[in-house]
Amino acid sequence: MIRIAVVDDQPLLASAFAAYLERQPDMTVVGTAGDGAQALDLCRRTDVDVAVMDLRMPVLDGVEATRALTARGERPRVLVLTTFDVDEFVVAAARAGARGYLLKDAEPVELLRAVRAVHDGRAVLGGTEPSELLRAHLGSARTAAARPRSDVLARLSEREVEVLAEIATGASNAEIAERLRIAATTVKTHVGNLLAKLDCRDRVALVVLAHAVSR
Structure with missing residues (x-):
């Protein structure tokens, strides 16, 4: 129950x-x-x-x-x-x-x-649930990174915006590394930076925040 x-x-x-x-x-x-x-x-x-x-x-x-x-x-x-x-x-x-x-x-x-x-x-x-909804809102990581930046996204590097867009689709660190052709350890570093810069306690908060700034 x-x-x-x-x-x-x-x-x-x-x-x-x-x-x-x-x-x-x-x-x-x-x-x-x-x-x-x-x-x-x-x-x-x-x-x-x-x-x-x-x-x-x-x-x-x-x-x-x-x-x-x-x-x-x-x-x-x-x-x-x-x-x-x-x-x-x-x-x-x-x-x-x-x-x-x-x-x-x-x-x-x-x-x-x-x-x-x-x-x-x-x-x-x-x-x-976020996977298909956020794909529709954010599109590919490249599209998300190319959009006019909100005050939230302005705090991030272009690569961090790409990683955030992938997190928003529900991708794991390994999947993000494969899609962006970077090392898994690099993805882990970017995720840590995103949590700190955006004052989010976990990946779920990052997903909700990504949805908010994509609207």
Whole structure:
């Protein structure tokens, strides 16, 4: 069973999400919270696999709650909910360790897919796993590197942009090395530089950030 916490400052929404998730044979909702501080308390008291987390909340917002939860270890993994597709809150949540994001007006079945994907350690971008979505957005590494640079990409070298584009497609270090015709050790160095320069805690955050700056 996937143990889920639902965190939203709108009680009706939290109840609706919780009721829908609870009906699934592989899921159980272990609690709900109305703000980030309550979420932290809930996750201290209860074993939670996935926290479905609103971003804009009083007391403690979803970004800071995500940062505090992910600092504790591998669980719970965080799926953030947002009214807007990609904004600074989504990017900040990715940097804080969220495994992906989902629009609040998404189809209910997308919520189920997203929770299962996040539970399994995969990234979720607006309900879609990143490989084919980011290939469509970023195209080849060369195309991505040739695009006008956002403030985020401006921090990176051309090679780092190429590596980021490949990471965004879900490629492993070995696959990136083969595609870009560079050594695997060089790829590892570039990945480390990307994590540091973009203030991302893991590859999932890099994927979500790459998606955000490609839009």
